[in-house]
Amino acid sequence: QSVLTQPPSASGTPGQRVTISCSGSSSNIGSNTVNWYQQLPGTAPKLLIHTNNQRPSGVPDRFSGSKSGTSASLAISGLQSEDEADYYCAPWDASLNAYVFGTGTKVTVL
């Protein structure tokens, strides 16, 4: 049972904007930076956003992250078919002394 809650699914048509939430607590999101990972079907995860809202080189600017209090969000604007994947938030948890992953959100492009 993860300490971070994400909606199990999200969907949109090509070109739409989709937002994924990640709800945590003061010991994780509230006091540490959040990273987001994308996992395409059958592949290893890939770093999408680090330090709440920073994109590694090569990640399209359609992807953006934000954090407020004990929650974080990932937005995908201009949704494309290749964005169909599972998305996970992941901060450090100071109480558990461990990294924690969100429950994961499956994004479907209709």
Next chain:
Amino acid sequence: EVLLVESGGGLVQPGGSLRLSCAASDFIFSTYWMTWVRQAPGKGLEWVAHIKQDASEINYVDSVKGRFTISRDNAKNSLYLQMNSLRAEDTAVYYCARQESHYNYAFDVWGQGTMVTVSS
């Protein structure tokens, strides 16, 4: 090309042991924290353990404490995960990943994963 390649997975009986390896190439392995993450079939990601550059700092998720040991050999550019007293719930794909300090230690490079199946 920066690469991580895991090996050592397989089928093991409950209570058995397995040692996973992760070979790193094309980056200065000794300057990075390294991490293991696992994913049970059809489930989400779970962080397992990480180790500092000189192995002076190590942390584990509670569910593997006392059973798993993470280690590294900087001379061989290799990361390891010794798994003892294995349980059915340890069945998963195990990924090694690099932690990039400039990204606040996010996991920026991942291996392809190695499958561990614990079953009689």
